[in-house]
Amino acid sequence: MRFVSADKEKMTEIDNWFSKKENVTENSHLNEECGLFGIWGHPDAAKLTYFGLHALQHRGQEGAGILTNDAGSFHRYRGLGLVTEVFRDEKDLSVLTGNAGIGHVRYATAGSASISNIQPFRFNFFDGSLGLAHNGNLTNAVTLRCELEKDGAIFGSDSDSEILMHLIKRSHHPDFMGKVKEALNTVNGGFAYLLLTPTSLVAALDPNGFRPLSIGKLKNGAYVVASETCAFDVVGAEFIQDVEPGQIVVIDDKGIHFDTYTDQTDLKICSMEYIYFARPDSTIHGVNVHTARKRSGKILANESQIDADIVIGVPNSSLSAASGYAEASGLPYEMGLIKNQYVARTFIQPTQELREQGVRMKLSAVRGVVEGKRVIMVDDSIVRGTTSRRIVQLLKDAGAKEVHVAIASPALAYPCFYGIDIQSRDELIAAHHTVDEIRQLIGADSLHFLSKEGLVEAIGHDQLTLSYFDGKYPTPLYDYEKEYLESLEITH
Helix, strand or coil: CCCCCCCHHHHHHHHHHHHHHHCCCCCCCCCECEEEEEEECCCCHHHHHHHHHHHCHHHCCCEEEEEEEECCEEEEEEEECCHHHHCCCHHHHHCCCCCEEEEEEECCCCCCCCHHHCCCEEEEECCEEEEEEEEEEECCHHHHHHHHHHCCCCCCCCCHHHHHHHHHHHCCCCCHHHHHHHHHCCCCEEEEEEEECCCCEEEEECCCCCCCCEEEECCCCCEEEECCCHHHHHHCCEEEEECCCCEEEEEECCEEEEEECCCCCCCCEEHHHHHHHCCCCCEECCEEHHHHHHHHHHHHHHHHCCCCCEEEECCCCCHHHHHHHHHHHCCCECCCEEECCCCCCCCCCCCHHHHHHHHHHHEEECHHHHCCCEEEEEECCCCCCHHHHHHHHHHHHCCCCEEEEEECCCCCCCCCCCCECCCCHHHCHHHCCCHHHHHHHHCCCEEEECCHHHHHHHHCCCCEECHHHHCCCCCCCHHHHHHHHHHHHHHC
């Protein structure tokens, strides 16, 4: 398919939409909220937590923190930035004594970018200290916070993660785990929690299991809990099992204990974990992420049938899908784009000219590979379209004869309310334009999205949240319901 101009009125509408989005942010991909790591029963708990967080860095680059338990005495160190920026040398970890701890890397979907929002949170009560780390987003956070504040609760952050601890302390249940269960049945939405108490490490997952959480075991018998299994490889832990929806896992000096706080469960793991968020060497509910992405590329190749010379992937999350596309299509898989791993975020640049330069700092087209070629550019998703347009232009500037864009997921047309930083349809290009209009906007010669059925086939099971593609949410939206319905009216 060749580029065909739309009528002048439609092109003006598209250009106006794009110009509005151009200055919103350079960070035009999706962002997961957080990564969690917990450990119980190892003398080097802080160091292993550091290594675990380093493996989970892709899940949050805004801040990092570690909280340890030394025989009931809690120690914490946290800061803004990457894990290596927060923990710059050995002395930063030396204060974190103890054989148990929880760690957290953060990207904000709820709450501002300030040190007060960097987790783990530590709470000091008359009967002992408690630690909390959370991944996800609560859909009834506003309502709960208003109720708690009316009852006298004082919040130390504007993150929705703090709500659970206030609910636990407000509960009149006679024992601690009863309080935890009551609190977990009060919050709604997507959540994976780690709680550190003086005598245990507690992990809990929401009734739909939107966010992944897994358990591993070290050779010395210590247990670890992490958002992704890739963290187990780094610390030398053996995978035991996934935390199941509605499950509470308690780890203490006596071992590991499993319980539930609800039987109203329905696994709906976030499909974007397989598409984009998780590292390719992670396994989620028995499915290796690289394998799922490669299968998505193969299915996309069969669905799109593009006549071209080479296949390239947009580094790094799209490389698995690109290799699958090339294998199924019989076309050569080439390294047509190179990513500079050492460039800071460019969305902080103040001018459009510097934003454009930032893309070229992050990505370079290999002229010797793409020049004179009909290129299939495989990417994992299109959010706002700004990055896609710039990469297409980058390839054409390097001499690509044609650039065909193949997306290894369905079109993102609906927001997420369970822990991804897209909570408005206004931010999504596919919510406002047809596939051909998006093709024109990004300057591609053709544009193809993987079908929803193809995605399910690639992942290998249908226990997935697909709401970003069809607007069918597995839970009530509570505080977001009115806003979401209004956005649908505006869109239509």
